[in-house]
Amino acid sequence: MTVLPSNNIMAQPRRSGLKRKATSPLKRVQFSVATEYTFQVGCAATAIPHDSVPGVGLEGPAIRIETTAIHEKRSQLMMYTHRDRVCLLRRAGYSIADLNQQSRDLQAIQKSRMETVNEYIKERREAIALQTREQMDLARLLC
Template identity: 90%
Template sequence: MIDATLPVAARRTGLKRKASAPLKRVQFSVVTEYIFQVGCAATAIPHDSVPGVGLEGPAIRVETTPVSDKRSQLMMYTHRDRVGLLRRAGYSIADMNQQSRDLQAIQKSRMETVNEYIKERREAIALQTRAQMDLARLLS
């Protein structure tokens, strides 16, 4: 007798499907939200030249609210949004220009580091390949 509930491969080999583990879920009933002043974020390095938006100083307000069951998603700010938020927070154009120059220096440094790493890896692979070819010649 063939068990029609098993997949074809399991029927052919006589293997049985492993019992699936019960799903584990975590639910939260409340969320505590900390609200901060807007500031320039040294920890966020955007791909463009506009400074990132971050948190500044201690929390100015703490709120605890019930969690809604619907899923939500946090959207990224566009460069215009970030400029507007920073302007409203009191940052001048000169401040943002200085932050932009610092940001570009960080981006340049990161790109140079990536390029150096790629160059070193290519050289290491080339040396390894040459060594393997030399060994193959010796063995043949």
């Protein structure tokens, strides 16, 4: 704790601008066990990758549930490349024709999303331009 001098006989502790006190300990969460659910590989309808290869998802109910104790700290995010995704989906039984159809569907979704974003941007620009014109007209009337 930092103490600042004051006009009083006793020095007062510096107040923190933070909502929590600077001297209070940080709160942490720690888990002792992890439950791992294993699923079969499937095409992910909810995952829309940035490229044209379908995403890898979970299919059906869990085929294995395993609870293990956690002894070491693991903090890692794994991402599959497009080649990895194709290999996983082919191993899961998807044909090239299935993957091509999924790819076309994915491209249609990406195109639709981009069109929606462009429409929103265009509408916002038009609204701002209209508002600016109205403000300029009002300023001319007041001058």
